[in-house]
Amino acid sequence: MNAITQDRSDTLAPFGTRLDGVTDPVRKAATGALHRSGLPDRRVEEWRYTSLRFLAETPLAAPADVYDVAQIQAQLEELGLTDGPLADLPRLVFVNGRYAEAFSVLPAEVDVSLFAKTQTFGPLSCPDRDPLTALNTALAADGAQVRVPAGKKGGDVLLVSLGQTDASVSFHPRHSVTLEDGADLTLISIQAGRGRYLHNPVLEVSVGAEANLRHITLQTEGKEAACLATTYAQVAERGTYNSFVLGLGGVLSRQEIHARLAAPFATVHVNGAQMLGGRQIGDVTSVITHAAPDCISRQTVRNVLDGHARGVFQGKVYVDRVAQKTDGYQMNQALLLSENAEIDAKPELEIYADDVKCSHGATVGALDDDQLFYLRSRGVPEAEARQILIHAFLDEALGLIEDDVARTVCTQMLARSFPVAGENA
Amino acid sequence: MAAGGVSHLAENGRAKWAKVSHPPIDYQDLHYYAAPKKKPGPKSLEEVDPELLRTYEKLGIPLHEQAMLAGVELPEGETSRPPMAVDAVFDSVSVVTTFRKTLEEAGVIFCPISEAVRDHPELVRQYLGSVVPVGDNFYAALNSAVFTDGSFVFVPKGVRCPMELSTYFRINAKNTGQFERTLIVVEDGASVSYLEGCTAPMRDENQLHAAVVELVAMEDASIKYSTVQNWYPGDENGRGGIYNFVTKRGACRGARSKISWTQVETGSAITWKYPSCILQGEGSVGEFYSVAVTNNHQQADTGTKMIHIGRNTRSTIIAKTISAGQSDSTYRGLVRVLPKASGARNFTQCDSLLIGDQCGAHTVPYIENRNMGARIEHEATTSKISEDQLFYCRQRGLSEEDAVGLIVNGFCRDVLKELPMEFAVEAQKLLQISLEGSVG
């Protein structure tokens, strides 16, 4: 076999000298790994459907420390954070990857510290394996470190990331959420912004025994932005990690989730929906690892693709030899609305235990002509009929969001970004 | 052609993505061509190597066919029912082709490819390498560089081939790689059913089988290609066995043409093959039916590629995977729909069955769709044989091993029923044989 030890640092050119002079040993190791691997291209199996060429086109500087307060305020209003169901929720707001105290409201039952102060990396991420996590590890400046003490209910907490820049920049927040045994939390991550930037967050999630985390991510990044987010979740005995990602924004986005069922009777849900148009590329990638017996994983992801958009779904369910009685289910469905839209899906089962029940499914199709005709025959105009059917398709996924506030917000954001039929074609 | 293949070998790496592992193969140490030793032909079946006869039996080749295959003269006056014409390829050399006269009368050409090069050079030139180009992949390049023989089939316009055609492959000599090349061309409105059987005797060292099969189906033509692969899988400890790295691809060139691959893969230390269909012709149909059984230390990474190019093209994939012992089995399949393939349809069903807790079963479908008018459905399940089913069978008096055999055959039924009758029966037996020792 050919040695793959060649230096691929040239792919890191957009980051200029930002990766030089790292001294912290963890960051140094990550930088070393990154120089060896470079940013992945499509020859790397995990990236065969998503090209990062977009990143190579312009230098990505560190963001400026100052930003336009009025513009941030306007963004918050636009996101419905100043009025409506989200207005009263505690929030941790980050602007260009830095904590913005002025816009934040600390939660009550939850301990919060900042990565900028602690500079500690959690144990769950894999910078050696995942180049974008290595990039984050090398360049992380700030992030929220949230901890819910044992048995406490943390309620709903917003984790908001806003990009706001004129130059082209990248920021790499490093977040962690820890639920101690029996704790409970709803975390609503909102990713948004204006300008040309790369948002490259890493989130490490640890769910304790019998703890329950609902994690909803609403990705509505700016039209020129790229969001490459990686989450590492680990769930202890009888704990539940229930995540949902709604992907609407960005010219390029990838939500990569690695969830590990580490102890018996743990549950993981990795659901999501994407609605993309124009030339958007949206990638949902997940690796669910059953590392203990009697665990349950569920995954439903629905894609609606219009214009020249391309949706990517990669979902691997890995069942370790010890993970007997695993119950795994995965379903990926896509609706193509335009002749130029594309879906690439790779659902994957890798199974080493024999007493398991695992299944996956994938369907791709256009709107059902019979249904469309039925609605029109009842007097509904075609454009409206299409919207009804598209809504219905996505609603089934949104129905999996277990938090009422989060579901309402997602539904509203979805409705707002709804394409008028044919507009983006 | 051969020179082109050699130059490709240097630049073309072995694919790294397949889920198989093996020590590096010393391509210099393999004999690329080994003609079977000429001996005076045996006078009767009793004189034929009994091992050889057993393999024939397993493959369901009728006795008089076996006699002919083994070079035994049929007694005068015995009129044989010709159910199947056989081309036997031993160590890459075609040794006997039967029923050629009957076929010639129908206009069907069925002969060793070495002969076809001599007798029908225009046909061979037109089609060979047109589906699998020389530089397609490492093993195809290797084959193009070194292949010495194989089978050639040509069915002219409007002819339904009057009998099943069969090639029987056997690797005999030590240290031999088998690199045969098969080319099947079926013209407008014609059809053929082709069977391929593979066996090899036990050897300690690994042997390489790197064949290339090309199918071309013109308008309204239909090709059914069935394989029962029972190469030596190595012993219980994973010593020896065949590396089966085969490139099989069919082009549905004409409208409404159909190519159907059926495979039962029970042998080989490592199987690595993806019989594929390029669905060019409007309304053309590709099918892939597969049973892959692995036991002991076998590895199989197999599946298909369905490339939908033409409008209203359809494909069906049914793959059944059974893993036992310490084996690993992977279904890997690609369904790609290109922008012009409006109305394309695909249905894929992959089911895996695990027997024992030391094996692995994996399902890796790739779905790439660039046409909104296409509909693709994929379903996959992984499970073990249910305790309920086992107990039910045993309560009715079946031994555990027989119960497993029965349930496994039921599990594979949707694929086995695609095989021609005689093969289906033998395939069932093979399944049971290859799972021996996997329960209890």
Place this chain on the structure above:
Amino acid sequence: MTQFLDISGLCARIDADGQEKEILKGVDLSIPPGEVHAIMGPNGSGKSTLSYVLAGREDYEVTAGSVNFQGKDLLEMEPEERAAAGLFLAFQSPIELPGVNNANFLRTAVNAVRRARGQDELDAVTFLKTARAAAKELSMAPDMLKRNVNVGFSGGEKKRNEVLQMTLLEPSFAILDETDSGLDVDALRIVAEGVNRLRSPSFSALVITHHQRLLDYLVPDRIHVMAKGRIIHSGGPELAQQIDREGYTRFLAEAEAA
């Protein structure tokens, strides 16, 4: 001791979700040759467990007691050995075998049992003749032999299929586990007739049921009431009507008091 089937002090438990659960708590029961006995009892009393333990299901662990079947220690035998020895269990929920042809399954089973009993195997033609005739007696549609075992069968078809298997396997002792559940009156009668046809001095049966209705057609020699893992009362066929009228309360109370 009947020298046919003698169950004594039988205790068994199952491992359910990590918890050991004791289900049979000392069952004593004897069935002489040629007799049909019935077991009635409330839900969860251990009736089905008893049938599974007798047939040799491995997820139940026998913790005490013994079962002697025609002079042999039944509990030492594999499920298929018990079948060959003449024990047949008609399942409460017959199992589906996708892809397995019903006729092929029956023939494989019949020949496996015949081999074990030292009888000649039936060839395909003889077998099919016998099977078709037996199916007809049970008013089964002819295509049921061609279909996959129990796949897509209605509840009634599944139960008839069980009785068909019983007929062909020629057991000396059959356990019918709620074979009447989900059957309409006609089907019930057909199934009962199927069992009655087998009645002879060399055939015994244990009928597990909730309802007296089946026992109208299939009159038992003895009826046993089972509750909380034990036989708490036994009597003649008239017991069925009494239970139908009064329920199990009185027997339960008596057992408590005892």
